[in-house]
Amino acid sequence: MVNKKNLIKKILAQTYVWLILFLMYLPILTLIAFSFTKATNLGTWTGFSFDLYADLFKSQEIMTALGNTLIIAFVSSAISVVLGTLGAIGVFYSKKRAKKSLEFVTQIPVVNPEIVIALSLTVMFVFMGSYIFRNSIFSFWTLLAGHIVLSLPFVYLSVKPKLEQMDPSLYEAALDLGCPPNRALRTVIIPEILPGVASGFLLSITLSLDDFIVTAFTRGSGLLSGSNQIETLSTLVQAKIKKGPIPPEMRALTTIIFLIVLIIVVSVTISNGRKGKKAKLRKGRQDR
Amino acid sequence: MSSKSNEVLESKKQRTRKGERFFALKRKYLAIPYAVFLVLFVIVPILLIFFYAFTDSNGRPSFDAAKDFFTSASKWSVLFTSLFIGVQNTIICLLIGYPIAYILSNKKLNKNGVMVMLFVMPMWINFVLRTGATRDLLSWLGIDGGNHPWPATLIGMVYNYLPFTILPLYTTMLKLDKSQIEAAGDLGANGFQVFTKSILPQSLPGIISASEMVFMPTMSSYVISDTLSEGKITLFGNSIYFNFSNSLWNEGSFMAVVMLAIIGITMLVTKNGSKDGTAARGGGLW
Numbered sequence: 001m002v003n004k005k006n007l008i009k010k011i012l013a014q015t016y017v018w019l020i021l022f023l024m025y026l027p028i029l030t031l032i033a034f035s036f037t038k039a040t041n042l043g044t045w046t047g048f049s050f051d052l053y054a055d056l057f058k059s060q061e062i063m064t065a066l067g068n069t070l071i072i073a074f075v076s077s078a079i080s081v082v083l084g085t086l087g088a089i090g091v092f093y094s095k096k097r098a099k100k101s102l103e104f105v106t107q108i109p110v111v112n113p114e115i116v117i118a119l120s121l122t123v124m125f126v127f128m129g130s131y132i133f134r135n136s137i138f139s140f141w142t143l144l145a146g147h148i149v150l151s152l153p154f155v156y157l158s159v160k161p162k163l164e165q166m167d168p169s170l171y172e173a174a175l176d177l178g179c180p181p182n183r184a185l186r187t188v189i190i191p192e193i194l195p196g197v198a199s200g201f202l203l204s205i206t207l208s209l210d211d212f213i214v215t216a217f218t219r220g221s222g223l224l225s226g227s228n229q230i231e232t233l234s235t236l237v238q239a240k241i242k243k244g245p246i247p248p249e250m251r252a253l254t255t256i257i258f259l260i261v262l263i264i265v266v267s268v269t270i271s272n273g274r275k276g277k278k279a280k281l282r283k284g285r286q287d288r
Numbered sequence: 289m290s291s292k293s294n295e296v297l298e299s300k301k302q303r304t305r306k307g308e309r310f311f312a313l314k315r316k317y318l319a320i321p322y323a324v325f326l327v328l329f330v331i332v333p334i335l336l337i338f339f340y341a342f343t344d345s346n347g348r349p350s351f352d353a354a355k356d357f358f359t360s361a362s363k364w365s366v367l368f369t370s371l372f373i374g375v376q377n378t379i380i381c382l383l384i385g386y387p388i389a390y391i392l393s394n395k396k397l398n399k400n401g402v403m404v405m406l407f408v409m410p411m412w413i414n415f416v417l418r419t420g421a422t423r424d425l426l427s428w429l430g431i432d433g434g435n436h437p438w439p440a441t442l443i444g445m446v447y448n449y450l451p452f453t454i455l456p457l458y459t460t461m462l463k464l465d466k467s468q469i470e471a472a473g474d475l476g477a478n479g480f481q482v483f484t485k486s487i488l489p490q491s492l493p494g495i496i497s498a499s500e501m502v503f504m505p506t507m508s509s510y511v512i513s514d515t516l517s518e519g520k521i522t523l524f525g526n527s528i529y530f531n532f533s534n535s536l537w538n539e540g541s542f543m544a545v546v547m548l549a550i551i552g553i554t555m556l557v558t559k560n561g562s563k564d565g566t567a568a569r570g571g572g573l574w
Contacts, residue, residue: 010397013387013397014397016388017391017403020388021407024407024410025410027418027421027422027424027447028410028413028418028421030421083321083325086318086319086321087321089318089319090315090316090320090322091322094319095316098316098319102319102323102326105326105330106326108330108331111555112548112551113508114505115525115528115547116337116508116528116547116548119337119532119541119544120337120544121329121333123333123337123541124332126537145329148325148329149329149330152322152326156322181315206411209414210411210414210415212415212510212511213510213511213529216529217532233414234414234415237416238416238511238515240420241419242514242515246417246420254421257413261409261413264412265412269401269402
């Protein structure tokens with residue numbers, strides 16, 4: 001009797017979870033389904049075709065935006081990782097007061113809504129442009145600064161716990177054994193915190209790829225857009241959906257992005273699962 | 289012989305110590321570029337926002353922007369619409385997300401966190417694209433922003449913020465004291481009592497950080513309300529964006545100051561800062 005009740009509970013729980021999951025994926029799955037037909041509006045099916053995929057790669061506009069998005073994501077994340085990792089190491093070995101105030105400032109961009117970050121940066125760039133440079137300074141560089149502000153705190157916050165978990169005697173041992181401090185930093189500290197650095201980098205990439213507000217506020221002309229305003233995927237899609245439905249070729253783009261994300265997620269999950277199993281095995285051996 | 293080797297050892301020790309002291313300073317200095325960047329691009333801009341909020345367009349001190357905000361009916365309506373949709377979205381996300389987080393915290397249903405991954409995965413697809421997809425689907429189903437701006441916006445908000453609710457709730461649910469829950473049942477509490485007396489109080493930190501993750505971003509969002517209501521619903525984000533695109537720096541800055549004040553208040557009320565929040569906003573993803 002109890003078993004039956006539990007079984008019903010389990011089935012209900014499973015149904016609920018899968019129903020919500022289905023609803024959450026519904027908009028994307030609809031786009032994907034209709035990426036295989038040429039109709040301009042969602043909901044009309046004019047026969048199966050791969051034409052939208054061909055259109056996608058022929059669309060100069062989308063390809064430019066994609067290129068810009070990737071360049072900004074990688075450049076801003078690379079800079080964030082260097083600044084943030086060095087910052088985390090530096091702050092970790094700082095005195096209490098400096099540490100406290102820097103940690104406080106690090107929290108500001110995390111709790112601030114994006115629109116406030118964007119507006120504050122823009123106000124500063126306008127101010128600098130009108131009082132210092134006497135010219136508009138909006139360009140790739142202001143956009144880059146905006147994206148670094150977005151991701152830098154997250155690099156810091158993902159490196160910091162790794163520094164705290166690190167065994168401090170490792171570094172001291174290296175010094176005692178005659179290792180010069182700079183090399184000890186490279187060969188002892190950096191490898192220890194590398195997982196944190198990597199997750200900080202991936203996080204920066206995702207934040208930058210997804211950003212709309214800061215990009216819309218801080219961009220100027222440059223990059224692949226030449227003398228036009230820099231378009232990223234977010235700003236391009238936003239401009240399009242303000243006027244009408246998502247352009248058909250962007251449905252094809254959604255499918256491709258979805259596939260890439262799926263592949264990454266599946267491989268990460270598999271490798272995590274393996275790591276978990278290995279850890280269990282190791283633990284089992286130790287127990288014996 | 290031995291004294292000589294001792295000397296060598298001594299000098300070597302001294303050198304290391306010197307090097308160590310020198311480097312102890314140097315390691316600290318690694319934070320300098322980080323600190324400089326934060327001062328230049330976080331602190332100075334925020335100070336400038338305060339400067340612009342309390343000056344007029346000629347740069348003279350004035351409370352015009354404040355006056356404009358507090359006397360304009362449209363800005364009050366923006367404030368209340370934002371608060372209202374923020375509260376509604378937070379409640380709906382908690383109601384949907386709480387049971388999910390509880391179910392997923394059961395390891396048998398959620399092997400290696402695969403199910404959590406599934407809930408988080410849509411977040412990696414471009415946010416504007418997802419919002420557009422939601423709008424197109426809703427208007428196909430007849431819930432378009434032109435006729436039903438409020439439900440359409442709310443659905444878009446829930447779509448976007450549900451993962452941010454589930455993650456912090458899930459992390460607290462993993463830490464639930466299972467034996468306490470079982471004990472409550474064994475001692476005769478019924479299902480409802482077990483929930484209100486044991487599970488709910490234990491998961492309160494998760495509820496608080498999930499609310500923080502949802503409430504402020506909802507109030508300040510721009511893309512979701514603009515796209516899904518077809519411009520019919522103006523939230524804080526839309527209003528600031530409007531001020532920005534019309535070069536109304538002072539008015540926009542004052543609104544940003546209002547937002548900062550609201551954040552300050554919510555953080556004082558909840559008092560748990562953003563420790564769990566950061567983990568949820570993205571830290572938990574990787």
